[in-house]
Amino acid sequence: MVFTELLAMAEQAVGEDVVDEVLDGLDLDSGGAYTAVGSYPCSELFAIVGALSDRTGIDAGELQRQFGHWVFRTFEQGYPQFFADKAGALEMLEAIEGQVHVEVRKLYPDAELPTFATRMLEEGGLEMQYRSDRPLVAFCHGLVEACVAHFDRPMQITRTGGADGREALFVIREVR
Template identity: 55%
Template sequence: MKGTIFVELVNMAEDAFGEDVVDQVLDKADLENGGAFTAVGNYPCSELVKIVVAFSDHSGISPEALQRMFGHWMLKHFVEHYSEFFSGKDDSFSLLEAVDGEIHVEVKKLYPEAELPVFATDRVEGDRLKLTYSSPRPLVEFCHGMIEASLERYNQTAKIDRCPVAHQPNATTFDIQLEK
């Protein structure tokens, strides 16, 4: 995984728990590189999972809830640093529909070796979207948080139902129904 994801996870943790706590938790996490990450580096997803579990153990917040929080954090990061991806997107559905066809295309130009998740979308109705997320990584909760953050960005509320995709680990279909 790209190092920027790790750097932002540590930034989120510092914001939530403080720098001293982050240093202590990362020391206990038994990370391959001792918890030193750079935005341009590449690191195994297993290290990200270790970090999330370590902060879960420290805080009592479930790993799932932490991943969702991180999804919210990362969408804010993307808005701040990659505003061009949000240009012309008038609502959460147009943003979510653009992930594979526009955003990931640009990411691949910058990082050809990146293994990106797949966001397959189907606009069932104007106010309902099915998004099937599949990834080689166990980050379904992170995706859920990004969806929630997308809705918040556009001041939308929705009911989000999830259904794991049969025979595909780390794949889930999100049925997103906008509320009036």
């Protein structure tokens, strides 16, 4: 799903011809043919993001982040049940590790997921520690931003650490 959505986003942004050109220029084991239910090496994802970044001049981290926003929309449409009973963004984000991704793992046993350690802050906020085997912290940042926007209540999001993209602390604070 991640691969098909990345290509869908890229096609909307730069057109199908440019995407085909980018894929043709890469030596991908899969040949660049993805299905929503298949599993593919993460290295191919980074090869595609890198090539799109070269081609468009948009920083690869920024592309990952925009991709987080894009994917969030597919979550909203495809899995509304996860959002329905949540009062706000903090509650939603807190539930990813213990509820949402638990269900994802049941549906897709091959899913490669990060781990989140969360702590609610007394003054109104959430600390969320991201850890992954994959350097997708910027993608995660986009998801967190989109999640806050979904619940339509302004929050301040800070991210620290994550130089290698596999670990970062997000602090999401209510703006009063």
